[in-house]
Amino acid sequence: MPSYTEEDMLIAINLVQNGLSQVKAAEEATVPRSSLRDRLKGIEPRKKAHADQQRLGPTVEADIISFLRLQDTLCTPLTHFQIRQLVIRILRSQGDHKPLGKHWVTRFITRSERIKSLKAIRVEFKRIEGSKSIIIRSWFDQLKDPEVTVIRGCNRWNMDETGIFQGVGINGLVIGQSEKRKTLKRSPHRRSWVTITEAICADGTSLIPFVIFKGDQPQQQWFPRDPSFLGNWRFTTSPKGWTTNEIAALWLKEIFIPYLKMTYRRELEMEAPLVEQGNTAKAAFLRCYFKARAAAFTEEKIRAGWLASGLWPINVMRPLSSKYVIPDEIEAEAAESGNPSTPPANTRAQFRYLNTPHSQSDVIQLAKAELGKDALTPTKRHLFRTIGKGLDDRAVELALTRDENRILSEKNDQSEVSKRKKLSKDPNQK
Structure with a gap:
């Protein structure tokens, strides 16, 4: 992975546009001069240029990261397994049934700077519900009574x-035999x-x-x-x-x-x-x-x-001011959407000519087949990506709706009280 971020590159580009030389701009922003030169020529970053070859493109991954951060704020963080299942459901809804890589989730977290694996501390849900800003403010208002x-x-x-x-x-940690990974106490x-x-x-x-x-x-x-x-x-x-x-x-x-x-x-x-x-x-x-x-x-x-x-x-x-209090704006956002919205997903489903496109990747492959790779100008490529993103949004919305209906159906079955049935009398008994 590069030792610089996209923000560093944007700073270097801005310095060059303001009259600074490429050499000095690259040194000040701590980015490679060759990468800065390529970006100024209009060459896209590697991740963006190969986005149509990835299971999830950079834009989609950024949306997933925002979703995971929102879930963390709401005290309902996702595990590695849950993230994996979420991605698989989205890919399947777009027609991609290929297995997801064994280490995909780990690498996804590694290449992101805004999320990381944390140790979860289980807290009773009533404590979480009581840590909302509106509840705390209401309780402190009572302390203002004369x-x-x-x-x-x-x-x-x-x-x-x-x-x-x-x-x-x-x-905690103890000292024992070096051949062991853990020991009993x-x-x-x-x-x-x-x-x-x-x-x-x-x-x-x-x-x-x-x-x-x-x-x-x-x-x-x-x-x-x-x-x-x-x-x-x-x-x-x-x-x-x-x-x-x-x-x-x-x-x-x-x-x-x-x-x-x-x-x-x-x-x-x-x-x-x-x-x-x-x-x-x-x-x-x-x-x-x-x-x-x-x-x-x-x-x-x-x-x-x-x-x-x-x-x-x-x-x-x-x-x-506690980091464990749910802010009003986060609570309002969750209330408006009913359930936190899951970000769109992209897929690298194998393109088959004349098949109906189901994702952004399918649209790009179709455009290359029809117009030719060299005929795809940046403007046309952006247009097709925009169209494909709309397909991704609809596919993910459909997948989440089905998943939500399944959960609601299970909850409804659990909440239903079975009616008492009258036992039929055994004619052999008095």
Whole structure:
């Protein structure tokens, strides 16, 4: 791949048009002089010149990239497999049934500068729906009520509950035999679910935690021999270690629990070799959580959390500036189209003379056969490409409509409630 971009080449061309020599323009824009000379002579870039020989032309790939970026913004990014299936469906709708290359998706991502493979973090859809700009603005408008504005920072609290697998550490990097690609790591004890409720104040203070173990009632052997460091922590139990309506009430989501989990897991890694399976596991858990809580719930971090969330001092622009918030214009674009529109696709279907053209590539091949390759001037070539793009648009629209109808049909089948049928009586039974 060239070490320069199309933008660099356009800058060099603009410099030459403004009176700079080709040599100096090429040096300043860091592009090859030979490539600049060819472009000034009207020679098209290699990708554009051979667009009709590709499965997807540069213009079509750019549209797909825009579509993928939109899907990422809407928190519905596509996997490699989904991209591959999307391209295959589009090609088939245009009559191209040839297999798609094994590494096509990987190379497509590699040659693009606007997309790359990312590690996806799964988030509950309700969190995504709640991160829209209009919802955040509406919620912050309620904080402007006179009854709310008079509340001082020392009286503003944020509460949440989190669940932690007792004995689960970090799946991080370890040192082992060089012949292996991965290795197993023994967990020090059985996995048991523990729920903890916490509350922090805008003035930087925090309340005592409320720990919920799995069991019938707290057992003395669960706690360390000297539990004095736990102070006045509260403990209770539930059949599965979960919160209940009586225990939980309403908890506001905040940013400290993820940091707290990570700190706890790091502390657990330090104690793992020393802990054996049994009742000592809960005592080790309490020691680890105590250290993690002390590291996470400092006055500085608590104040920083309230500041970053925009809850104190109240500042709606804080959450709206987050990269995870769906902008209004993106939401409006998705609402207008119903479903995000998939970009047009191009195909390199084998041309057969007198066959009806189905794609841009077919139109170009037909023009070459009728007029001759030398007779295709840049103007005529542009005209035929424009006509072919219209065919691509219609073919892709048809393919997406069929795919959307299939999905809606499956959802409709799943949502239908089957009617109860009266069982026929067996004449051999009374």
